[in-house]
Amino acid sequence: MSSAARFVDKVAIVTGAATGIGRATLARLASEGATLLAVDVNVDALAESADQARSAAGQAGRVETVVASITDEAAIKSAFAGFAERQGKLDVLINVAGVLRAVHSVEETLEDFVRILQINLVGTFLCCREALPYLLESKGNIVNTASTSAYFGHPYMAAYAASKGGVAALTHTLGWEYIKRGVRVNAVAPGGIATPMTDAMGAGGFPEGADMSLFAHLSRPDGIYGSPENIASIIAMIASEDDAYMNAEVVRVDGGYHG
Numbered sequence: 123m124s125s126a127a128r129f130v131d132k133v134a135i136v137t138g139a140a141t142g143i144g145r146a147t148l149a150r151l152a153s154e155g156a157t158l159l160a161v162d163v164n165v166d167a168l169a170e171s172a173d174q175a176r177s178a179a180g181q182a183g184r185v186e187t188v189v190a191s192i193t194d195e196a197a198i199k200s201a202f203a204g205f206a207e208r209q210g211k212l213d214v215l216i217n218v219a220g221v222l223r224a225v226h227s228v229e230e231t232l233e234d235f236v237r238i239l240q241i242n243l244v245g246t247f248l249c250c251r252e253a254l255p256y257l258l259e260s261k262g263n264i265v266n267t268a269s270t271s272a273y274f275g276h277p278y279m280a281a282y283a284a285s286k287g288g289v290a291a292l293t294h295t296l297g298w299e300y301i302k303r304g305v306r307v308n309a310v311a312p313g314g315i316a317t318p319m320t321d322a323m324g325a326g327g328f329p330e331g332a333d334m335s336l337f338a339h340l341s342r343p344d345g346i347y348g349s350p351e352n353i354a355s356i357i358a359m360i361a362s363e364d365d366a367y368m369n370a371e372v373v374r375v376d377g378g379y380h381g
C-alpha cells in the first residue's frame with residue numbers, strides 16, 4: 123500500500139466497489155486519506171470492502187456505503203446528493219461498476235445487449251451527470267473505466283466492447299465539454315486483470331464452441347494478468363493533483379500486450 127496522502131480532505135465516490143478493481147480503488151483512496159461513498163449491488167461484498175478500506179485507512183467512519191444499481195436514477199440521484207451535502211462537497215467520482223457476458227453474437231438477445239449497455243454505458247453516464255454539479259463547484263474530476271475491448275476485437279463480447287467504446291467516447295466528450303469550467307474527465311482502459319469478472323470467464327464463461335485462437339491478441343504471451351491494485355494505483359494517480367494536466371484521456375493499462 124502507498125505511503126502517499128493525496129486524498130486528505132478529499133471526498134470521493136467509487137462505484138462497483140464491492141469486488142475487484144473497485145474494491146482495490148476504494149482501499150487505495152482510503153489509505154491516502156479520502157472520505158468515501160462506496161456504491162454497489164452486492165450487499166455482503168460491499169460491506170467487506172468498506173471494512174477493508176477502513177483498515178487500510180486506519181480510521182473508522184470515513185467510508186459510507188450505499189447498495190444501489192448505477193442504473194437506478196432515483197437511487198443514484200439521492201445517494202450522490204445526500205453524500206455530497208453531508209460532506210459539504212464532492213471532489214472525485216470513480217466509475218468502476220460494470221458487467222461482462224460472453225455469447226455468440228448471432229445468438230445474442232436484444233434484451234441482454236441492452237442490459238449490458240444500460241449498466242456499463244448508461245449507468246456510467248448517469249453517475250457522471252449526478253456528480254457533475256458538485257464537481258463543477260469543487261473543480262473536481264471523474265475517472266471512468268473503459269477497457270481494451272473498446273479498441274481491439276473482443277470476440278463473443280459485442281455488447282461489452284460497444285459499451286466500453288461508448289465509455290471512451292463519453293470520456294473524451296465530457297472532458298472537452300467541461301474543460302473551461304475546471305472539471306477533468308479521464309478513463310482507464312485495463313487489459314486482463316485478475317478479478318471475479320475474469321475468474322468467471324475462466325470458469326466456463328465462454329460460450330460453447332468458442333474459438334479460443336481468436337483471443338491470441340488479447341493476452342500476454344506469458345499469461346500474466348494484472349492485479350486490481352495495479353489499476354487502482356493508476357486510477358488514484360489520474361484522480362489526484364499529480365495528474366492535474368491530464369484531461370479527456372483514456373489510459374491503456376494492459377501489461378503491454380497491445381504494444
Ligand SMILES: NC(=O)c1ccc[n+]([C@@H]2O[C@H](COP(=O)([O-])OP(=O)(O)OC[C@H]3O[C@@H](n4cnc5c(N)ncnc54)[C@H](O)[C@@H]3O)[C@@H](O)[C@H]2O)c1
Nearest residue numbers: 138140141142143163191192219220269312314315317319
Ligand atoms: N478484469 C478485467 O480484466 C477488466 C478489464 C477491462 C475492464 N474491466 C472493467 O473494470 C470494471 C471492474 O471490473 P472487475 O474486473 O473488477 O470485475 P468485478 O466483477 O469484480 O467488479 C464489478 C463490480 O461492479 C458491480 N456492479 C455490477 N453491476 C452493477 C450495477 N448495476 N450497479 C452497481 N454495481 C454494479 C459488481 O457487483 C462488482 O462489484 C468493470 O467496469 C469492467 O468492465 C475489467
